[in-house]
Amino acid sequence: MTVQTLIVALLVAWASAYAAWVLMPAPLKRGLLGFVQRHCPGLARRVAAGEGGCGGCSGCGPAPAKRASGADVKTIQVHRRKA
Numbered sequence: 001m002t003v004q005t006l007i008v009a010l011l012v013a014w015a016s017a018y019a020a021w022v023l024m025p026a027p028l029k030r031g032l033l034g035f036v037q038r039h040c041p042g043l044a045r046r047v048a049a050g051e052g053g054c055g056g057c058s059g060c061g062p063a064p065a066k067r068a069s070g071a072d073v074k075t076i077q078v079h080r081r082k083a
Helices: 003-023 026-039 041-049
Strands: none
Touching: none
């Protein structure tokens, strides 16, 4: 194995791990951080400090909007063209 192949393999592995971490759901991240913290506390503090993705939300979106009351509802009729 050449040095170039080794460097490329390490870069691809790092990029894959980074992408997996950023796209990973928050509960799974917390579980992995707990595991890492038990075995290597210094690394866990550094990893937990940098929130990935869109800012480290808990993975829950806002509550769905309630349906509009009867006064706000408008009916739309679709008419097909005759060809």
